[in-house]
Amino acid sequence: MKGRFLLVLGSVALFSCGNNNMGLNSEMQCAVETVTKTTVDLERTYPATIKGKQDVEIRPQVSGFITQVCVDEGSTVSKGQTLFVVDPTQYEAAYRSAKAAVETAKANVNTQEITTNNKRELNKKNIISDYDLAMAENTLASAKAQLASAEAQLTSAEQNLSFTRVASPSNGVVSDIPYRLGALVSPSIATPLTVVSDNSEMFVYASLTEKELLGLIKRDGSQKSVLESYPEVKLQLSDGTLYGETGKIETISGAIDTSTGSVSIRATFKNPDQLLRSGGMANMVVPYHMSDVIVLPQTAFSEIQDKKFVFTLNADSTVNMTQVEVFALDDGKDYVVTSGLKGDERVVVENASILKDKQKIVPVTKAKSEENYKQALEDQKNGKLGL
Numbered sequence: 001m002k003g004r005f006l007l008v009l010g011s012v013a014l015f016s017c018g019n020n021n022m023g024l025n026s027e028m029q030c031a032v033e034t035v036t037k038t039t040v041d042l043e044r045t046y047p048a049t050i051k052g053k054q055d056v057e058i059r060p061q062v063s064g065f066i067t068q069v070c071v072d073e074g075s076t077v078s079k080g081q082t083l084f085v086v087d088p089t090q091y092e093a094a095y096r097s098a099k100a101a102v103e104t105a106k107a108n109v110n111t112q113e114i115t116t117n118n119k120r121e122l123n124k125k126n127i128i129s130d131y132d133l134a135m136a137e138n139t140l141a142s143a144k145a146q147l148a149s150a151e152a153q154l155t156s157a158e159q160n161l162s163f164t165r166v167a168s169p170s171n172g173v174v175s176d177i178p179y180r181l182g183a184l185v186s187p188s189i190a191t192p193l194t195v196v197s198d199n200s201e202m203f204v205y206a207s208l209t210e211k212e213l214l215g216l217i218k219r220d221g222s223q224k225s226v227l228e229s230y231p232e233v234k235l236q237l238s239d240g241t242l243y244g245e246t247g248k249i250e251t252i253s254g255a256i257d258t259s260t261g262s263v264s265i266r267a268t269f270k271n272p273d274q275l276l277r278s279g280g281m282a283n284m285v286v287p288y289h290m291s292d293v294i295v296l297p298q299t300a301f302s303e304i305q306d307k308k309f310v311f312t313l314n315a316d317s318t319v320n321m322t323q324v325e326v327f328a329l330d331d332g333k334d335y336v337v338t339s340g341l342k343g344d345e346r347v348v349v350e351n352a353s354i355l356k357d358k359q360k361i362v363p364v365t366k367a368k369s370e371e372n373y374k375q376a377l378e379d380q381k382n383g384k385l386g387l
Contacts, residue, residue, distance in 0.1 A: 029362040030348045030355070031369035032313050035294050037343045040336060042288040044329045045236065046206035052197030052278035053268075054170055059193060060086055061163040063186035066179055073177050076274075077168045077196060084193055086185065088164040091157070098150065098157040105147035112140040172196040173274070197278040202271045204235060204247060206284040207262035213252070215328025219338070223252055233267050235276075236283040243282070245270045288329060294337040301326075301335060302352040308335070311355050313346040313363055321357035 068085035071077060116136040123133040175195035179185055185193065208216075216226045227249060235243035247269035256263055267284060269276065301324075302309045308326055311319040324340030341347070348355060350369060355361070364372075 027317075027360055027362045028355075029364050029369070029372065031350045031366045032346050032363040033349050033366060034346050035296065035337075035341055035343060037292045037294055039289070039291045040293060040295055042290070042327075042329055042331055042336070044286045044288070046208075046284045046286065048204045048206040048235070048282050048284040050276050050278060050280040050282055051203045051205065052172065052199050053201045053203055054172070054198035055278055056169050056172070056196045056198075057192035058083060058166060058168070058196060059187060059189065060084070060166055060185045061187055062086055062091065062160050064088075064090070064164065064184070066181055066183045066185060069177065069179075069181055071174050071177075073174055073194075075174045077172060077174055079168060079170050081168045082165050083168055083174070083196075084166040084179075086164040086166065088161060091161040091164055095154070095157040095161045098154040101150040102147070102154050105143070105150040109140070109143045109147050112136075112143040116140045166193060168196050170196060170198050171200065172198040173277075175278075199271050199274055199276065199278065202269050202276045202278070204267045204269055204282065204284055206265055206267075207257075207260065208252075208265055210256055210261050210263065212328045213263050219327070227252065231287050231289065233287070234285040235269060236285055237275075238281055242285075243269065243275070245272075247284075249286075288327075290327070290336060293327075294341050294343060295334050296337060296347060297334050297349055298330070300347055300349040300352055302355070309352070310337075310341070311348040311352055311357075312341075313348065313361075316360070317363060318358050318360045319348060319355060321355075 064086040119136045122128045220226045230249045232246040247267040249267045251266045253264040327336040
């Protein structure tokens with residue numbers, strides 16, 4: 001975007017949009033330009049935080065002393081790899097005991113089945129009563145229930161034994177390890193054994209103001225359309241360099257943070273070289289390419305109750321106060337006008353804040369306005385004008 005002349009506020013500004021140099025003309029001289037449509041590229045930078053696609057806290061599911069630490073901090077691990085071993089002695093004993101209980105229960109069931117089958121035959125021959133058969137059937141059912149209970153306890157014991165080997169739930173990089181060999185740990189520990197971060201792709205979070213989000217939704221029609229139209233974004237690292245991969249904004253949070261008045265956006269970046277690390281800081285750079293738009297310096301705008309206005313020039317050198325809409329983002333010097341102007345109007349491009357509707361001015365070119373400004377500075381330097 002072309003640089004534009006920004007007038008200094010204060011008494012010097014009167015010579016660019018005010019009385020002429022000699023003070024003989026009561027009408028204001030103001031720089032005027034004929035607006036045309038153009039193409040602009042804007043970039044907006046947002047402070048951002050980096051997080052792993054999946055940061056998993058690793059916690060033990062059984063209590064005991066750590067007998068092995070199988071990885072080191074910063075190690076790259078794969079899903080299912082053992083990270084820690086908790087002393088398995090008591091859990092192995094519990095497993096053997098539960099297994100023995102299952103075998104005993106199975107034997108009882110087998111014995112009771114033989115007994116019950118025999119009594120069924122005796123009952124058919126009316127040798128024993130129905131009551132005796134029912135008691136045998138109940139005893140068999142009880143034995144089967146005891147077997148089921150023993151098998152459940154065996155499953156629990158087997159699971160607890162497997163939990164003594166703490167494995168990684170995903171591929172990733174190991175974070176800090178606050179617990180070492182011999183430390184007593186349990187499922188209720190406040191600090192996890194470590195954190196495994198899946199860094200194959202990274203989530204980068206930044207914030208939009210509510211005003212910026214509203215402007216984007218008004219432009220595109222819906223939040224879904226905003227996401228679809230968002231261009232690929234860049235990442236400026238903490239050393240000022242640009243990250244080699246571009247990212248895509250995938251989500252916009254559904255709620256506005258009442259403490260900051262902002263909404264969170266999330267972009268995903270591939271991380272093949274593991275250059276990005278969870279917890280890092282960066283700047284998200286969002287480009288905006290816009291065609292057939294009108295660009296005016298911010299000095300051409302006045303603002304009343306959050307509404308923006310420019311002054312268009314009539315044939316009789318009077319001005320009309322015209323309301324316009326501008327794009328939510330700007331570069332700090334110019335605004336992109338999205339509605340209110342057709343593209344062939346003559347617009348006052350400086351000090352709109354001191355103009356009034358229907359006021360008559362002396363239109364000059366921007367070059368002439370700059371010349372007046374330089375002359376005013378020279379006059380001040382030579383003591384011809386007082387502050």
